[in-house]
Amino acid sequence: MKTVLARLCVECAARVVFLVDRDGQTIAFHGDIGDMDTTSFSSLAAGNVAATSSMANLIGEDAFPAVVHEGERESIFISVIGRSLLVVVFDKRSTVGLVKIRAKRASYEVAAILDEAVRESAFTMANTPAFSEITDEDIDSLFS
């Protein structure tokens, strides 16, 4: 996944590329985040897509597959890939058109990798006893 995001970042001349769960959790990212609060960024990206998807429903659309926010210096492109969001942050060195084309191509690869990851994680969860072994003491220690 990191390879795909890294390539997309270069191809789009993007500042940073994120893959975010639709519930607002960061799955992976590549690029220059500087002092950006990535946790908040992902949460807001998910809230943004959730809000625009509901707006789409209100006007009779199933969803908006992509959302673009253009700023004076920095812009954001968000593409919906099933349960995930591919988010590209770019500046004047790139264009919305370029980002759209490259992101679309990358989205097929991302979707395939995510499908594989879902299958693997089902296997990992079934074979990882870590969570079933969590004790009351483990939980209490988080709050000590």
Added chain:
Amino acid sequence: MTFINYASREINCKIVYYGPGLCGKTTNLQYIYDSTAPQAKGKLISLATETDRTLFFDFMPLELGTVRGFKTRFHLYTVPGQVYYDASRKLILKGVDGVVFVADSQEERMDANIESLYNLEENLQTQGYDLNQIPYVLQLNKRDLPNVTPMQDLVGELQRKNEPVFEAVAMDGTGVFDTLKAVAKQVLTELRKS
């Protein structure tokens, strides 16, 4: 749904503070934010109106430490309490792992509490959840005010499934961390079961 990142060994859980307008949901988050060490928290994001009423949501990530080698992070959200923001409330409940219902203890807010609780049950159902099945805590806020409904009356009206109940004064932090701890504990216990 708890998000587990095996690559970075992280557990991320989503907790939503629900309740009628002006019951103190944002104040709960604000107190947690103010009382937590900088390294354990991210920014407190408030999508609010010019008069500081929550417009979409408040959000803060809170890192509690590690369990079995997994970093445990709670994402705390509030919903806008006012009746006409129902569409936003539905969205924020997506992917929820645990809910805190913040009730306003003032006598005149009893109807608003009941309406909001009914709305919570309905919106959870819309998202495919059942209040009886998910981690859930009831907080009775504003216990310091003079015109409060007796605790047993509030519990009689608002308790749904023998969930933990906490009296609170979110402004000074009373009951705030007890509430958070109770819901977080339930979420992690659910994770253990699954």
